[in-house]
Amino acid sequence: MTDFLHPQLDDAELGRISALGLAHIGDGVYEIMTRSYLVCQGMQTARGLHAKTVALVRASSQFRAAQLILPLLSEAEADVFRHGRNAKPKTIPKAASHSEYAYATALETLFGWLYLRREYDRLNQLYTVISQDFPEILAKK
Template identity: 65%
Template sequence: MDYLHPKLDDAAIARMSSLALAHVGDAVYEVMVRTWLACGGMQTARNLHRHTVALVRASAQAEAAQRILPLLDGEEQDVYRHGRNAKPKSVPRSSSVAEYAQATALEALFGWLYLKQRYGRINELFGVIAEGFQ
């Protein structure tokens, strides 16, 4: 199996829980943020890490989700909604339940798009999100 570019059929992806999709999407989103920062001229590891943490925390992901929600098609909205309604066992103290739900939904969407090999769509949505970065 090619773990960098997994090829799963639609049925296999549909069997995955929203939290499993979010688990994958968390990594996809963080790689994109790290790449955006590194390519944007951040040179020190300390600056890269500090900015990465700020952009991937639940509150920042909740804001990012709000920027792309109007752009989602019906299928993407379904994935987002299921991710938002997932019931994680715990919520970090640094975020509200609502922020964490939106962050999980965003991660589930990115995980789903990645597993569906819709890389162009991931880049399109991330581009909209990155426009809002400071």
């Protein structure tokens, strides 16, 4: 593989990646989308960008995001989401409940799966729904 930004995996290769492996990729995809959102909103200071990024990518915010998109998922997407939700990570951050972390992992698993399937339009559709909730999350920060 030489294009690490746009990996090309067939269905068999994608099927061999664990839910936590997909979540690992999805975590990065979700964070880069969040950073892009904030920069394009006109955030200027590094401190402000970091604080708002952390607020939007933490497990409690991703739990909220998952609740927003769950009704919009196709059957295949819902299966991937459930697979991620049922994954068994070794540790859970102190700031997150078990349920929040399970849903955050599920969201990241879905985003990783969509990214590796090159479904960029679908990622943007789901992220647009999620980002509509950001002003409320950031107001509570």
